[in-house]
């Protein structure tokens with residue numbers, strides 16, 4: 001007897017069939033692949049024979065009309081089937097045609113596990129024990145600085161991209177710089193939904209809703225973007241941020257938060273919720289003095305010292321103040337130092353691409369990769 005949601009998959013690419021099947025197997029008893037086929041005709045017979053709840057079918061945009069017709073053929077004959085269209089094109093025209101043909105879900109190739117699980121959950125016939133076990137212990141890394149312009153966004157964004165590249169585990173970047181966030185610019189994105197769509201709908205807050213307002217970037221990371229309009233910032237409370245981050249922790253393995261300089265309600269909430277705080281500063285006497293004040297403040301807030309990682313950005317090895325000097329004054333080890341590399345930083349920003357895509361060999365790109373690697377090492381050690 002089949003268990004959970006029964007699924008038939010039709011895709012002309014055998015590799016895709018096997019990777020989706022593998023992914024579904026990993027979900028446990030919640031879903032079962034009842035059959036796969038590289039041809040529509042055999043797939044159709046399979047649907048007839050197996051009566052699956054869900055059909056995942058490729059929709060090739062180069063021959064859209066044919067696939068729209070196929071959707072119609074399946075749903076005409078098996079109207080109770082939930083049809084997930086697996087498409088290679090996300091233009092609004094294609095999405096509209098596919099959804100009008102009756103598809104339940106529009107999934108983009110290459111299919112990610114998070115998208116698949118979320119779509120299966122929406123089918124709602126069975127509660128899949130999801131997200132997969134390892135995602136239930138997501139880790140929140142918040143980049144924060146008392147002062148503006150020190151490179152918090154650059155480091156947060158590129159750390160997220162590297163965490164995903166290194167681990168291939170679901171990674172989300174949250175732009176909590178609500179007023180002046182610039183993740184969209186850094187990553188050349190124009191998302192339909194932003195964090196204000198989440199906080200304006202707190203009563204609907206659940207995984208499915210959150211999933212629907214999160215945008216995928218072509219690097220593979222997911223992004224919860226900053227509000228597009230100043231007037232949308234209203235009413236984002238610390239409590240909202242706590243709830244949203246708490247839920248995100250059950251959906252993503254890594255959550256990297258970019259914050260606005262200086263403390264406010266939402267960044268304080270994020271700092272409290274964080275598994276690791278990446279406290280960022282540049283090496284100068286005022287910078288160090290400021291750090292000292294904040295380190296003391298974090299102690300008073302009850303934040304454990306080992307949760308705080310000091311990050312020196314734009315470090316000049318020939319500068320007046322050495323790492324050891326700062327460590328001695330602050331009585332805190334420096335987690336990492338990122339070299340000053342204005343050329344790469346500004347060029348990747350202006351191009352709207354992550355550092356490792358712009359110039360993976362640059363000093364800056366290598367240093368951020370090293371930072372992400374250190375975080376994964378700590379993660380493995382349970383830190």
Ligand SMILES: Nc1ncnc2c1ncn2[C@@H]1O[C@H](COP(=O)(O)OP(=O)(O)OP(=O)(O)O)[C@@H](O)[C@H]1O
Nearest residue numbers: 148149150151152153154314339340341342345346
């Ligand atoms: N390691 C670095 N070397 C040289 N320039 C850098 C480095 N890191 C960031 N920058 C540059 O510093 C500027 C500010 O960076 P970024 O926007 O990341 O800082 P921020 O702390 O997020 O600022 P804001 O307070 O405006 O949010 C950008 O022009 C960026 O390209």
Ligand SMILES: [Mg+2]
Nearest residue numbers: 152153177259
């Ligand atoms: Mg910033």
